[in-house]
Every structure is written in C-alpha cells, then in structure tokens.
Amino acid sequence: MCGIIGVIDRRRKLMDGGKIRDSLAMMDERGSGEGAGYVAYGIYPDYKDYFALHIFFDNIREHKSAIDTLLEKWGTIIHDEQIRTYPQPNLRKVHTPWRYFFRPDRSLMPKSTTPDEDIITHLVMKVNSEKNGALIFSSGKNLGVFKAAGWPEDVANFYRIEDYQGYLWLAHNRYPTNTSGWWGGAHPFNLLNWSVVHNGEITSYGTNRRYIESYGYKCTMYTDTEVVAYLVDLLVRKHGLSEKMAVRALAPPFWDEIDRMPAKEQELNRAIRLAYGSAMMNGPFAICVANENSLVGFTDRIKLRPLVSAEHGDRLFISSEEAAIRRIDPDIENVTMPKAGEPVIGRVIP
Amino acid sequence: MSIGSIPLRYKVTIDPDQCMLCGRCVENCSYGVYRMEGDKIRISSRNCVACHRCTAFCPRDAIGIHEKPTDYRSHPVWTREIRENVFNQAKTGKIILAGMGNALPYPMIFDRLVLDACQVTNPSIDPLREPMELRTYLGKKPASLTLRESNEGDVELMTKLTPNLQIETPIMVGHMSYGAISLPAQQALARAVSRLGTFMGTGEGGLHESLYPYQKNIIVQVASGRFGVDINYLERGAAIEIKIGQGAKPGIGGHLPGEKICADVACTRMIPEGSDAISPAPHHDIYSIEDLKQLVRSLKEATEWKKPVFVKIAAVHNVAAIAAGIARSSADAVVIDGFRGGTGAAPIVFRDHVGIPIEAAIASVDAKLRSQGIRNEVSIIASGGIRHSADVAKIICLGADAVYIGTAALVAMGCRVCGTCNRGVCAWGIATQKPELTKRLDPETNAVQVENLIHGWTLELAELMGAAGINSIESLRGNRDRLRGYMLDEGLLNVLDVKTVGT
Incomplete structure (x- = not known):
C-alpha cells in the first residue's frame, strides 16, 4: 500500500509542514503506523550553500565522534546541532537525529568534475554501508528529510513539522512489507538534492541494484526505494538526461508502441531501451522524485499503483489520492490521472 | 587370455503374441539389431544403442528394450562405465570417443535454484491480458546516451548505436554444423527459427545453398579450420561467430572423419570429398587476446x-577474466558454453571432466563485467545443458541475455539422446550423412516440432515472468534476487550471489 504526496510551488513560495501532515494523515488507511516521513526544500536559507547532513545516531557518545572525525577529514563542519524533537506517546525515540552543515574540501577529489557531490556521495555510501551506529539519511543543500517509525501525525509532531517552511514537499505514509518498520527504512530517501517517495514494490530491484552498484553506488537500506534515488542521480546528474528522458528510461514505452512510432522517435526510444535496459523499473509503483528545481511523479508501465495530479495557481500536487490533495487545498483544478509511465513534471520558474 | 565380450548394454525382446512380422523394425534399425529369417525376426541385442527408432515405428508396441540386463558385481568406485572403458582401452589403446554432453552425475545447479512469484504485496501479471516483452537485442550497447533536447521538446539522439540482433524470444538454436548433423536437420532448424524471429548457428560447416532463403536468421561461424568461410558466407550471415572453444571439449579441436565428407558436405565446407576435416585446437592466427581482437x-x-x-x-575456470578480455576486443557478444554442452563426438575424458557448469560461469562472467563497468560492451549468450524454460529463466536471472539450445532442439526432432552421434548412422536422420537415413527426416514436419518447442518455452517464460511481476525481460536479466538456492553450499551461493531459500 503506502500513501505518497508531493507539492511544488513554482514561485518558491513557502508552505509550512502543517497541511502536509494533515494531508498525509488523510491516508492513514494506506499505512500501518510503522513509518512516515517528510522532505522539505528551502528550509535552511541561512545555510543554503552548505550540504545539510541529517544523521541518525544510535548513541551520541559512542558513535558521533567517528562521524565528526570523518567529516573533518573531508571538509569543514560549518555548524552542527541536534535536530529538535518533541516526545510523542506513540513514538519511541530509538535514534538521535542530528544535523550538520558541511562544506567538502574539493581539493580532495581532484579528478572529478563534480567534486563536492562526489565527496558527499562517497561519505553517504561509506557511512551507511559500514553500519557503525550512524546513518546519513539526508544530504542535500537547503533541504532536509524528517522521518521515523510511526503514524504520519506522530512523526510530524515529533519533529514539529509545522515549524519548517519549504517550497517543495514530499511525504510518505508507509505500510512496510519487505523490511520491518525501522527509521532508516521510512521514506523519503534522499541523496544529494534528490529525494524519492515510493508506493509499491520494484520487482526489478535485483537488476537495478546490480546495475547501479557497478557505478559505485551502494544499496545499504534494505529497501527497493533507495535505488530510485541513485538511478535518477546517475541518469540526470551524471549522464545529463532531462527529467523527462530519465523517466522514459525508467518506465519506457512498450516495444509494440515503439514499433508504431515515426522513424526518428523509434530510434530514440530503442536507444533508450538498449542503453538503459538494466535501469528500467518493473513492478507496481507510483513514485515522486524531487530535486531543488523540480517535482516528477510517474508510475510503472501498466499503472499498478494510483497517482493523481492537480494544480492550483503556482502549485502542482501529486498524490496517491485526490482526497489527500484536497485536504491541503480544496480549490484545486485540473485533477488528472496520468497515464502509465507518463511523467507529471513541475518546475520552479527560474 | 582375452577379455572377451562385455555384458549386453541393452536386451531387446519382441513379444511374439504382439508381433505381426511387418518388418518395420528391420527396416528402421540402422545399427543392425534385427534381421528377418524366414518367418522369424532375429535380434542382435549387442548392436542396440537404445535410440528407440524401432519402438517408435512398431505398430504393435511389441518391442521391449531393457537397459543393463546383466549385473556387474556392484561397486561404488569401479562403476560399470569405468570398467567398460578400461576393457575398451585395453583392447584398442585409443582415446575413447562419445557423442552428446557430459554424462557424469554431477549435481545440477539448475535443479537447486528456485524461482520467485508474487503474492499480495505486488500483483502477478497475466500475460494473456497484459503486454509481456521478451524481445531482446544482442550486441554492444552504449553505456550512456547523449541527447540534445530543444526548448520545444524535440529530442535528438546524438549517440550512434552499433548493429544489434533483434530476437523475439531469448531462445536461439546453437551451432550444429552440416556434417555433424544432416542437411534436412539444418533445414528444419532454419525454417523454425525464421518463423519464430530468432536465430540458429551454422557451426563450422559452411552455409549450404539450400539455407540461403533463411540467411537473415542464421549466424555464421568462423572456427579454427575456417571451413566454408569466404566473403559470400560472411555477408550472408546475420552475425558472425568466432568459435574458440566448446563446452563438450574445451581446449581441443574437432575431427569430422572423411567418411562423413560426402560431395555436398565437401562443397559446403570447401574441402576435398572424403578428406578428414580437422579443426585445430587453437586458431593458428590467435595465440593471444590481441590476436582475437584483430580477427574480430x-x-x-x-x-x-x-x-x-x-x-x-x-x-573454463578462468572464464570471467577471459570474457572480460573479449568484451574489450570489439566483439558484440560472448557465448559461454557450459560443460554439459553436447557434441557430435568428443573424447569422453574431455566431455566428462573438463570445464565448469554454465550456471557458475554465467554468474561469474556477469559479475566480472559489471565490476569492470563493461557489461554494456557485450551481450552474454549461455549454452550447454539448457533443458527447459525454467533453465532459461534461471540463467537469465544469473545474467545471460539469451540462450542457445542444441540437444533440446534435436530431441524435438526425434533424437533419443542415445549418445552415439559419433557413429554416423543415426537412425533418426539427424547425426548422419547417409542418404537413406537423412531422407527419413522431413524438414517441414521437424521444423514445426522445433517451432512448437521454442514457442512452448517462450509461453512458459512469459508466465514465469508474469508470476514474478515482471513484464519485460530486461528486468529479469541479472535479477538474482528472484532466485533462491536450495541446498547449495555457501561457496556456491557466493559465486552465484544468490540467497538461500528461507531468506
């Protein structure tokens, strides 16, 4: 099951997390109270030039100093603090969430064309695969993931999500199947500025994982969703595809449709399927992917999971359920159900 | 004191109450088991190879064939086969030859791997109602694409693709040469693959003129003897395959004896009639990987x-590293032939003892190519011991793009796996060049049977994929998460990168 929601304001007007929480709570039917999470873009304007690392520590005394040392080895910690939380009766605080604002030292990755991002990716993969009581679950600039094991409203209140102001939000209400409801397994998943929420199951996970791991990514979260964040990072950031073409690669048209296309389009789509066959995602899914400039929603090629989009003014909404969107804004227009495999894309106005 | 006769392998009997003395068994047996004497059919059981040609054509089911009617003193080490090979070599002093594939009872890895299916959390997909894509492209693929996108939304592809073979099912027919098998057998296979939208290989026997109409579904082989190779041959093929080695006899060449080189075979191979066709063990222009690159x-x-x-x-043991070298040679696909692969004739010592199983080979080749970031450079074709659609699904999960079948296609044409292909008197008209035997094999009837087999497997593969919630074969390829090992040891689980059942 699972319920997802994504909202973007094209003029970067800020929205607080209160309504997102209420909207997500509308879909409690789709969850099981074992995981929920939020990501908001634009929440750290004072530190917008630094990477905001959100880390779950199992134990501050035991595990934090290693992270401090590691980060200082690779750059400068501009500021760090505990993420404020507020006790909730139904939520057991098993980790201590912490935030660092971090500037990587580019000179340490001299051969890279994107040294900052490569250092951060390296640190995330290293810390998360070593499993030494620390998990980096958010690593972009001017954005932050807030998640835990619990019902959407409890998780939101635990972080007081209404205190955060963002122009782009993703949220997720989890019904775990593959892995138990642990904090790291809750959505959104994030790498650099990419965040993903996902309803469904990726039956091609084994293929996708082998593909992405051959490019140096490491799947460490025991769940199929993180692979989506890495695939999008690879296709868009490293291979330079547009979001639309990246979605084409992840959920491409069927051969029958390609065979009927005009020659040029046929050639393009065949090339996409040939080059990115191992990146293609199979199985039932509805996914929202975001970065600092855009929000993309899409489903699997035969739409085995629901996805609805709507607009109002500068805002684009994408969700599993129309009712959840209406909970944020009752006056929405252009309510549509995107076709299987076809992306809904919202971009900020430059 | 001579060794004397060895005990009968098969005891052939005819039920006199059933037999109507029609003589079909006498006519059909090419091994000389039966002869008519007056109103009696005499039987020489010693000649029988259990090819079942007689039983298949006996209208009264009167014939019985019983394996090993005489017991040896049982012994776990000195098996019957080992003792008989010793007798044979003591008499002849020669290398013992045999046909078909590995005959030792090594454990089958395939049979200790189980496939996955969806329940509740994700829906299985019904191939009768939803699209199910088995189309596969074989060849080099770009690791990434360069696209130029205009503001109007036009997308231009800047990356140039190299030619790929398009197959509508990941099942192809492997290389069995004209010479190893008969012309009608090749014709039947050619008709079948052209109707199915897949491919067959010529083997190292040239391309007979009668196969020209099917050439766009035929892969031509260049092997160490270079038989039948000229520019006409290369240009007719849809793809070209350089054969370095073969799973049934890794490291050695081939030998088609002169008695099988009839005029037509000689013509197709471009060698003198009646001369032995000897393929050397190595290609004498390939002594290292860079030489291979030059030939490619x-x-x-x-x-x-x-x-x-x-x-x-x-x-072979180092198959992964070799495949990685091939991937860098401009080759478009690497074919891996496992140690169960069949052959017309191979020394038993090679057939049964050299090489490794295809399952482990494909797993390690796929892993090596991925670890070096060159998996896109080549497609992987698996062959050697693919027996049914589940084997196809499993080997694709382990990383293959497609498979070649050989023995299964022959069985679809009547072959009973008697293992005496090397004798050249195949009663089914498959592994023989004797006109009176090859005329028994009707190309059209057998084309339909081969087509049926591959079609049936393809349907089953589609069902297996649908059950696993996968609607395109790309998502099955290398998807080892959808396999589990049942009673496999830890070392093998690691090589296959597959978890055990229950996890």
Whole structure:
C-alpha cells in the first residue's frame, strides 16, 4: 500500500509542514503506523550553500565522534546541532537525529568534475554501508528529510513539522512489507538534492541494484526505494538526461508502441531501451522524485499503483489520492490521472 | 587370455503374441539389431544403442528394450562405465570417443535454484491480458546516451548505436554444423527459427545453398579450420561467430572423419570429398587476446561494420577474466558454453571432466563485467545443458541475455539422446550423412516440432515472468534476487550471489 504526496510551488513560495501532515494523515488507511516521513526544500536559507547532513545516531557518545572525525577529514563542519524533537506517546525515540552543515574540501577529489557531490556521495555510501551506529539519511543543500517509525501525525509532531517552511514537499505514509518498520527504512530517501517517495514494490530491484552498484553506488537500506534515488542521480546528474528522458528510461514505452512510432522517435526510444535496459523499473509503483528545481511523479508501465495530479495557481500536487490533495487545498483544478509511465513534471520558474 | 565380450548394454525382446512380422523394425534399425529369417525376426541385442527408432515405428508396441540386463558385481568406485572403458582401452589403446554432453552425475545447479512469484504485496501479471516483452537485442550497447533536447521538446539522439540482433524470444538454436548433423536437420532448424524471429548457428560447416532463403536468421561461424568461410558466407550471415572453444571439449579441436565428407558436405565446407576435416585446437592466427581482437576487427572490416561479431568460448575456470578480455576486443557478444554442452563426438575424458557448469560461469562472467563497468560492451549468450524454460529463466536471472539450445532442439526432432552421434548412422536422420537415413527426416514436419518447442518455452517464460511481476525481460536479466538456492553450499551461493531459500 503506502500513501505518497508531493507539492511544488513554482514561485518558491513557502508552505509550512502543517497541511502536509494533515494531508498525509488523510491516508492513514494506506499505512500501518510503522513509518512516515517528510522532505522539505528551502528550509535552511541561512545555510543554503552548505550540504545539510541529517544523521541518525544510535548513541551520541559512542558513535558521533567517528562521524565528526570523518567529516573533518573531508571538509569543514560549518555548524552542527541536534535536530529538535518533541516526545510523542506513540513514538519511541530509538535514534538521535542530528544535523550538520558541511562544506567538502574539493581539493580532495581532484579528478572529478563534480567534486563536492562526489565527496558527499562517497561519505553517504561509506557511512551507511559500514553500519557503525550512524546513518546519513539526508544530504542535500537547503533541504532536509524528517522521518521515523510511526503514524504520519506522530512523526510530524515529533519533529514539529509545522515549524519548517519549504517550497517543495514530499511525504510518505508507509505500510512496510519487505523490511520491518525501522527509521532508516521510512521514506523519503534522499541523496544529494534528490529525494524519492515510493508506493509499491520494484520487482526489478535485483537488476537495478546490480546495475547501479557497478557505478559505485551502494544499496545499504534494505529497501527497493533507495535505488530510485541513485538511478535518477546517475541518469540526470551524471549522464545529463532531462527529467523527462530519465523517466522514459525508467518506465519506457512498450516495444509494440515503439514499433508504431515515426522513424526518428523509434530510434530514440530503442536507444533508450538498449542503453538503459538494466535501469528500467518493473513492478507496481507510483513514485515522486524531487530535486531543488523540480517535482516528477510517474508510475510503472501498466499503472499498478494510483497517482493523481492537480494544480492550483503556482502549485502542482501529486498524490496517491485526490482526497489527500484536497485536504491541503480544496480549490484545486485540473485533477488528472496520468497515464502509465507518463511523467507529471513541475518546475520552479527560474 | 582375452577379455572377451562385455555384458549386453541393452536386451531387446519382441513379444511374439504382439508381433505381426511387418518388418518395420528391420527396416528402421540402422545399427543392425534385427534381421528377418524366414518367418522369424532375429535380434542382435549387442548392436542396440537404445535410440528407440524401432519402438517408435512398431505398430504393435511389441518391442521391449531393457537397459543393463546383466549385473556387474556392484561397486561404488569401479562403476560399470569405468570398467567398460578400461576393457575398451585395453583392447584398442585409443582415446575413447562419445557423442552428446557430459554424462557424469554431477549435481545440477539448475535443479537447486528456485524461482520467485508474487503474492499480495505486488500483483502477478497475466500475460494473456497484459503486454509481456521478451524481445531482446544482442550486441554492444552504449553505456550512456547523449541527447540534445530543444526548448520545444524535440529530442535528438546524438549517440550512434552499433548493429544489434533483434530476437523475439531469448531462445536461439546453437551451432550444429552440416556434417555433424544432416542437411534436412539444418533445414528444419532454419525454417523454425525464421518463423519464430530468432536465430540458429551454422557451426563450422559452411552455409549450404539450400539455407540461403533463411540467411537473415542464421549466424555464421568462423572456427579454427575456417571451413566454408569466404566473403559470400560472411555477408550472408546475420552475425558472425568466432568459435574458440566448446563446452563438450574445451581446449581441443574437432575431427569430422572423411567418411562423413560426402560431395555436398565437401562443397559446403570447401574441402576435398572424403578428406578428414580437422579443426585445430587453437586458431593458428590467435595465440593471444590481441590476436582475437584483430580477427574480430578483420571480420567487421570485411563486412563493413554492419554485422555483430560474437565470440564463443568454453566455460573454463578462468572464464570471467577471459570474457572480460573479449568484451574489450570489439566483439558484440560472448557465448559461454557450459560443460554439459553436447557434441557430435568428443573424447569422453574431455566431455566428462573438463570445464565448469554454465550456471557458475554465467554468474561469474556477469559479475566480472559489471565490476569492470563493461557489461554494456557485450551481450552474454549461455549454452550447454539448457533443458527447459525454467533453465532459461534461471540463467537469465544469473545474467545471460539469451540462450542457445542444441540437444533440446534435436530431441524435438526425434533424437533419443542415445549418445552415439559419433557413429554416423543415426537412425533418426539427424547425426548422419547417409542418404537413406537423412531422407527419413522431413524438414517441414521437424521444423514445426522445433517451432512448437521454442514457442512452448517462450509461453512458459512469459508466465514465469508474469508470476514474478515482471513484464519485460530486461528486468529479469541479472535479477538474482528472484532466485533462491536450495541446498547449495555457501561457496556456491557466493559465486552465484544468490540467497538461500528461507531468506
């Protein structure tokens, strides 16, 4: 099951997390109270030039100093603090969430064309695969993931999500199947500025994982969703595809449709399927992917999971359920159900 | 004191109450088991190879064939086969030959791997109602694409793709030469693959004129003897395959005896009639990997870079590193032939003892190519011991793009796996060049049977994929998460990168 929601304001007007929480709570039917999470873009304007690392520590005394040392080895910690939380009766605080604002030292990755991002990716993969009581679950600039094991409203209140102001939000209400409801397994998943929420199951996970791991990514979260964040990072950031073409690669048209296309389009789509066959995602899914400039929603090629989009003014909404969107804004227009495999894309106005 | 006769392998009996003395068994047996004497059929059981040609044509089911009617003193080490090989060599002092594939009872890895299916959390997909894509492209693929996108939304593809073979099912028919098998057998296979939208290989026997109409579904082979190779041959093939080695006999060449080189075979192979066709163990222009690269490029140059070039090797211990070398040679696909692969004739010592199973070979080749970031450079074709659609699904999960079948296609034409292909008197008209035997094999009837087999497997594969919630074969390829090992040891689980059942 699972319920997802994504909202973007094209003029970067800020929205607080209160309504997102209420909207997500509308879909409690789709969850099981074992995981929920939020990501908001634009929440750290004072530190917008630094990477905001959100880390779950199992134990501050035991595990934090290693992270401090590691980060200082690779750059400068501009500021760090505990993420404020507020006790909730139904939520057991098993980790201590912490935030660092971090500037990587580019000179340490001299051969890279994107040294900052490569250092951060390296640190995330290293810390998360070593499993030494620390998990980096958010690593972009001017954005932050807030998640835990619990019902959407409890998780939101635990972080007081209404205190955060963002122009782009993703949220997720989890019904775990593959892995138990642990904090790291809750959505959104994030790498650099990419965040993903996902309803469904990726039956091609084994293929996708082998593909992405051959490019140096490491799947460490025991769940199929993180692979989506890495695939999008690879296709868009490293291979330079547009979001639309990246979605084409992840959920491409069927051969029958390609065979009927005009020659040029046929050639393009065949090339996409040939080059990115191992990146293609199979199985039932509805996914929202975001970065600092855009929000993309899409489903699997035969739409085995629901996805609805709507607009109002500068805002684009994408969700599993129309009712959840209406909970944020009752006056929405252009309510549509995107076709299987076809992306809904919202971009900020430059 | 001579060794004397060895005990009968098969005891043939005819039920006199059933037999109507029609003589079909006498006519059909090419091994000389039966002869008519007056109103009696005499039986020489010693000649029987259990090819079942007689039982298949006995209208009264009167014939019984019983294996091993005489017991040896049982012994776990000195098995019957081992003792008989010793007798044989003590008499002859020669290398013992046999046909078909590995006959030792090594454990089958395939049979200790189980496939996955969806329940509740994700829906299985019904191939009768939803699209199910088995189309596969064989050849080099770009690791990434460069696209130029205009503001109006036009997308232009800047990356140039190299030629790939398009197959509508991941099942192809492997290389069995004219010489090893009969012309009608090749014709039947050619008709079947052209109707199915898949491919067959010529083997190292040239391309007979009668196969020209099917050439766009035929992969032509260049092996160490270079039999039948000229520019006409290369240009007719849809792809070219360089054969380095073969799973049934890794490291050695081939020998088609002169008695099988009839005028037509001689013509097709471009050698004198009645001369032995000897393929050397190595290609004498390939003594290292860079020589292979030169041959790949020469063949491409000769055919104007329009055709994919495959390289076939036997699955040996170091197969992964060798495949990685091949992937860097401009080759478009690497064919891995496992140690169960069949053959017309091979020394038993090679057939049964050299090489490794295809399952482990494919797993390690796929892993090596991925670890070096060159998996896109080549497609992987698995062959050697693919028996049914589940084997196809499993080997694709382990990383293969497609499979070649050999023995299964022959069985679809009547072959009973009697293992005496090397004798050249195949009663089914398959592994023989004797006109009175080859005329028994009707190309059209057998084409339909081979087509039926591959079609049936393809349907089953689609069902297996649908059950696993997968609607395109790309998502099955290398998807080892959808396999579990049942009673496999930890070392093998690691090689296969597969979890055990229950996890």
